[in-house]
Amino acid sequence: MIRKLILTIVSLAFLLAGCAPARTATPAPTQPLPTPSQPLPTPVPTATPISLTDGLKRAVSLPAPAQRIVSLAPSNTEILFAIGGGSQVVGRDSFSDYPAEAKSVADIGGSTGNYNTEAIVALHPDLILAGEINPPELVASLQQLGLTVYFLPNPSGLDGLYANLRTVGLLTGHSAQAAALVSSLQARVAAVDAKVAAAASHPSVYYELDATDPTKPYTAGPGTFVDLLIARAGGTNFGAQLKEQWAQISLEQLVVGNPSIVILGDSAYGVTPASFASRPALDQLAAVKANQVYPFDDNLVSRPGPRLVDGLEALAKLIHPELFK
């Protein structure tokens, strides 16, 4: 028995040691890790020190705009790419899937709630962009490892979004592009505002977030991006009357409330207008009878990045098709 015990332990040790090389997050384990002295792909920005206070009230300073950035939230990844900093992103979390180029950046974990700090350290980042979906313990752990972390808080409105874009522009040396992006976003929003101002009515819109239990679905309550954008797009959010941000309602409330438009933010989970209409009693809804049940990409309204404006435009087209011919 004892001999077998030795054999088991030793073979287990070799097995595990042998497994290791195949699993690595760094792009090429046999190549030496790039050191900061090697030439960098992006145009070298001016080396002015940057000092800011982040969303956790921490003082963050960089000697120069960041060149090796790890993004811990999909919204941050979208922002980075949108302001022209895509080539400076060396690592991203598992959920970052937009734009398509982001998918080829090294994945540093996060889908199970655990981020791979070893992989992050091995990438030699000079800036880590965290978001509200990251637990504060993660920020503390990375800070303890001597890394620079900037926590980008969720914006409370579109102005907050513009501020975040400018901040990331500053951090990455793309202030000009960030400003340009903000201007174009503002213009698009203003265009929507102008058209919506001519709207005769503000139909009630039911935005479904989750219907794992179809008899007790979740909708967006007051204070959420969805609520904000629906109002801006000329609709009335069905969930605005509820108390919580992630609000659960019953089918009965839905039937009584009788929204004019139904937007299925849970389309990614397989909910279709047909499956929605097939739920008990919902075939009487005004929205169903008028065929105004639409699938929707929730990422456009849930990620606090520039695509919120895409979401606004998409919502406006669904709510007021007559104004957006």
Next chain:
Amino acid sequence: MLRIEDLTVAYGARRVLHAVSLEVEAGQVVALIGPNGSGKSTLVRAVSGVLPVLGGRVRTNGDDLLSLPPVQRARHLAVVPQAVSLPPAFSVWETVLMGRTPYLNFLGQVSLRDEEIARQALQKVEALELADRRVGELSGGEQQRVLLARALAQSTPILLLDEPTSNLDMHYQISFMETVRALAHQEHLAVLIALHDLNLAARYADRVALLQEGELKACGTPRQVLTAELISSAYHLPVQVVPHPFADTPLVLPEDRSV
């Protein structure tokens, strides 16, 4: 020497022992008899200190046993319970060594002297050859002897036994009782043994105490207590008591209820 004075025990509102007084001299075997529910086990448990008592005292040569902390009490009194649901994984040797607990530090470290005492205890019950066996592998009779050895290893002047022969077959019943009696006489132990079998009590006890519904109805020699009247009334069954064919003790014979 064990002196039980006016011991009263209650389970909630129900009294199960009423002012029981009993004395057991050193070197004497006192058998405690009575029907089920009369309080035999309760008396043994109360005297050993695991049941709270409502009134009365348990003394030995001046010490009030019930007011002592458990470890002190365990140096005066050892109990041999029925051999049921014993932890099967311990060896006989380990089990008997646990009898030395009152003399060990809290880590349970055993000295050579403790081991010698344990060895002697096993020898006295003729179970030394079982020392390395696991308790779970033993027969009922063997387990009971191991528990007796454990109690002997406790080196106490008083021994309490709670119906140790109830689950044993005839051979083991006799050999166990012979061992107990021999030990009591040789080592001057005060032995109080609750017994189910009246005839075992008659043959091996120096004195017999009859409990009925928590009260001590009679206490004396076997001949004095094992009378047809007392036994019939206590056990609600007509009995005849005749002289034993080859021993100098009474023999209790239950009658048919139809007679």
Next chain:
Amino acid sequence: MSHRFLPYLWTSLFLLVAIVLSVAIGSVFIPLLSQLRLLADWLMRRPLPDSLQTFASIISAIRLPRTALVLLTGAALGGSGAADQGLFRNPLADPYLIGVASGAGLGAVLAMSLNWPYSFWGLMAVPLAAFCAALATVFVVYSLARLGKTVPTTNLILAGVAFGSFASALTSYLMLRSTGDLHRAIAWMLGGASQAGWSPVLAVLPFLAIGLGILVLSGHSLNLMQYGDDQAQQLGLHVTRARTVILVAASLTTAAAVSFSGIIGFIGLIVPHVMRLWFGADYRRLLPLSILSGAGALLLADVLARTLLAPQELPVGIITALAGAPFFLWVLRRTKNQGYW
């Protein structure tokens, strides 16, 4: 005489191998030669070469503290699992039997639902809440179970299960109501080292030292308790006092373990059983052996959690469940030991 020390030798060796693996293996591959070079440089106090700086910082800043925390957590779970099995004389007992896990989970989820300032104490809020809630649960369960001067084990188990269900239900409700924190709560529940660095290790160490120290010294009392309250008392043990002391020590240990590492199952249940199967039921040995192998087993599970699906890190509680049960069944089937319990 020397064969008495063999079990300690084997489990210590197992632990040592596990420690080495935990430090040597991670999602970033560090060649064996580099590690040995780093070790040599560190031992001889030579400055480290630049090319190995990253490896050095990964090992010293990430792997070493994590190894220490996982080691302590595994030791705590192994030790308190063995103690609880002895205390309750129940082979199904584990460190969470009297509701400690549910209480800790409730505390953690409550703390996660509030916004704490980003400061040392703010970051300690969740582990602290989990720790206090775990201890509070034991106190409540103990008080509910007490009958006069004694605390019967059956009552403890019943009160623990009842209170535990209550706490779990509340926790589930809170988790349903939360939005972004749901993922964080689930990740915490499934177990794993959430905070990096040495502060969790330092925070947990005093409680574990005291708790495990008491448990290791309680082996003889636990042996006696296997015979039931009556016999244990008749042999000279003050049963209620011993039970209270062991319960407090085991609860302190478990509470400290779950506060930073969440609810990791199976280690506390299975490691003591395997030790019992291989090395016997004497609690004086079972406790230290369970502590050593619990540490080793959790370290191995953590290595797997970090490497199986790299760069993703699985919650270690999933690995212990998936690997623990089959391993135990294999050991059980192979043993010829009748009545090992």
